[in-house]
Amino acid sequence: MTDIDVDNAPLARLGRWSHSHRRLLIIAWAFLAIGLGVFAPKLEHALSGAMWEVNGSESLAAREVIEEQFGGLSSQSAVVVIQSQSVGIDDPAFQLVVADVNAVLDGESAFGPALPPQPGMDGQTVMIQAGALVDPTEAVRAAERIGGDVGALSTVDDGGDFAVAL
Incomplete structure (x- = not known):
């Protein structure tokens, strides 16, 4: 059985780097959260309602037939x-x-x-x-x-x- 060098494993290196650069990471995460927060109202509007349809799909064709034939x-x-x-x-x-x-x-x-x-x-x-x-x-x-x-x-x-x- 071989020993694994955990000190040089990718996640160990990432953890050490994150710890030594924690202020930079906190600032980066804060900017990311604020940046995404700016788009949240637009995203809610874009994803709400019934705007999702796939042109040419069977479900869209069925809905069109139902609307036409069943009022x-x-x-x-x-x-x-x-x-x-x-x-x-x-x-x-x-x-x-x-x-x-x-x-x-x-x-x-x-x-x-x-x-x-x-x-x-x-x-x-x-x-x-x-x-x-x-x-x-x-x-x-x-x-x-x-x-x-x-x-x-x-x-x-x-x-x-x-x-x-x-």
Whole structure:
């Protein structure tokens, strides 16, 4: 068995150099962190939303067919879920919340008419979906615009019966 000279191993040399130049390394890391911090706001904007697509991909082709054949009901459609722990979907109070959600969706021109509510198996949950009439990036912006109005219909935090989420 041969002995390994650990004093001349690459990581040992790097460690010794780093220790003897620690102030330089701290300053270099600080400049790197500050430099990257300058670009962080731009990076967040560039990576958020629905701007990622590969031209010619099967998924893009499928999304285009879905948008064309199914009224924009692709992955960019708006989906609102209404749920109650105590009120059934046929209750007039529940139907009033459904009407309010439809009014919010109808007020946003980026989405088409909402489909009829799709009831959940528990009888206390519905899903309402409206297809996007715009490109994916604008659909994300539209969802952000109506998110507050949809969330305001939720009454659970105030002791009410309805949880509403986009």
